[in-house]
Amino acid sequence: MSKLNKLNVDRQTLAELEIYNDNSSSLNIFDILDRTITTGGKDNLKLQFQNPFITQAEIVAMQDTLKTISNDIEKWQIPFTKKMMDMVEVYYFSKSETVISENSVGRYLEGHFYSFKYKDFKDTAINGTKSTLLFLKEMKKYFTRFEKNQLPVLLQQIYSTVQQIMDDKDIQSACSVVNIESMGFNDSITIDQWFRNKHKLKITALIDIAYRLDVYLSMAKAVNELNLTFPEVIDSEKPVLELEGLYHLFLKNPTSNDLAFENGKHFLFLTGPNMAGKTTFLKSLGISIYLAQLGMGVPAKRMKISPFKALFSSLNTTDNLSIGYSYFYSEVMRVRKAAETLQKEKKAFMIFDELFKGTNIKDAFDGSMLVINGLLKWESGMFILASHLTELSKRIDDKPSVFFRYFDSSVDNGKPVFSYRICEGKSDERLGLIILQNEKIEELLTP
The missing domain is CATH 3.40.50.300 (P-loop containing nucleotide triphosphate hydrolases)
Known part of the structure; x- marks a missing residue:
């Protein structure tokens, strides 16, 4: 979210206007407006707040996004809980490696070897994969609520990115799993290989989108609840x-x-x-x-x-x-x-x-x-x-x-x-x- 062309505001101005305060216990504008659900969403909201726009086009694009969401907050409520996103984050920061074998037998043997080599492999490859797969299925379901051509520019861009990623055949195959909890070991380590290796950039892009949606929803909620006016x-x-x-x-x-x-x-x-x-x-x-x-x-x-x-x-x-x-x-x-x-x-x-x-x-x-x-x-x-x-x-x-x-x-x-x-x-x-x-x-x- 950070940009080179942003409003020039120094630290003293931010403190004097009480946008942010070095003393976290004192009241500030950011805390009043923060309604994020996820940890990553809050971090991204801070980034957004540190980068005010300087052009009319950028400001209006954000206004259009927030107006669309604020007009139907319930429809835009995100299904990504703090617990879900924290588990996905832990999954991607795991030090255990993914299997590299391309055939099912090799993956099976390699997976059991890694279970002994890495203490967190089983928890990562099984539970982490399941949590991330649940996240993907929720993301896919979430965007069925909307029609792309009825969305403002910023939301259209997100919609297109999600659609493009979801069209990948491996991700489609993973999302076709009906019962995530009953998924077997071999299927889990295969999907783990896709998520943390082959398609890592795509999955992390979806994680970023989840946090961005949390940011937009938070800003829109603040506008509604505090009865703010778009200039x-x-x-x-x-x-x-x-x-x-x-x-x-x-x-x-x-x-x-x-x-x-x-x-x-x-x-x-x-x-x-x-x-x-x-x-x-x-x-x-x-x-x-x-x-x-x-x-x-x-x-x-x-x-x-x-x-x-x-x-x-x-x-x-x-x-x-x-x-x-x-x-x-x-x-x-x-x-x-x-x-x-x-x-x-x-x-x-x-x-x-x-x-x-x-x-x-x-x-x-x-x-x-x-x-x-x-x-x-x-x-x-x-x-x-x-x-x-x-x-x-x-x-x-x-x-x-x-x-x-x-x-x-x-x-x-x-x-x-x-x-x-x-x-x-x-x-x-x-x-x-x-x-x-x-x-x-x-x-x-x-x-």
Whole structure:
């Protein structure tokens, strides 16, 4: 499933958007969406998630596949259980050799010799062969449910591959066995020879197909169960992004928001006080782009997108003492990484949450202006900067490619109230001191 041409997303972005986390105990998007049945299916889903598409054709092909399956989940339920596929995997990783004789007598004698030579031969050649034969018969039966010409492209390709393999005379002969459990020793080692030697590539191709079907079914189930929406994907050199009813998948009762980068606007300056919802919104936006380019549905009522070649975030940069980086220098290196990504990919979506927090306000302001002016030159990308330095907005008011949004808040009886709604314009609301006072910090610090 891996591809050379895939969405450029670095490890920090994946962690910040919580697509994956190095800490396996924390909640992440992959675990929320994973509904695979088999071990190999889960491994293949991880590969799929690591390789988002960058072309409209690839994304739409995946969408068509998932739409077909999600429209009739029961029909597409796979008969390949975890136990069955684990037994097939063990069978193919066995160290015991297959018999090589071409006649039945030779196979019989050779089989009994191997029974003494390899401790696992009998279990492999008998039980493993039976498990794999059951798998093949289930695969053959499974595809009788479908008509090839009614399937989308990706499923047609799978159908054709399965059909071609099943047409092999040896595999047909093996599948003609009526009672697998009563199959004799000689028949078992003959079929074992076919499966693990003569037709090994064909059988392993069917195993891969089983895992791919598990992946597609898992993705389709997630779309249905989480009520995700397939975005409209267009082929455009200039970036296009519109969202209605966007929300974050982690929240049980989320507040949804709309955002559209109108024609000629490619830089969003986002303001609002702490705790108003800016970071959650930025993460939900990055997640939606990532899922859209996987060909999946997204947590929004509507989405329109032209595929990006890179997705980049700088939301939570930390110092790196192991290589001698201070907090500020780590921020600088993160911006450098963004610039290098832009130079390489051109069409990128980038999210920044407060540039240069690790230095004084003057340097932070000047440094932020340097970065903003640089990003404004890249019409091939889209950028969001969330910042508390509202003074920056006055310097870019007259930039035609910049637009402004803020997250609303108010104070009620001395307590901050948040609507978690994005609004047009700017915010100069400052609630930090109120929050400190409400938490009685001054009293606690009084001797």
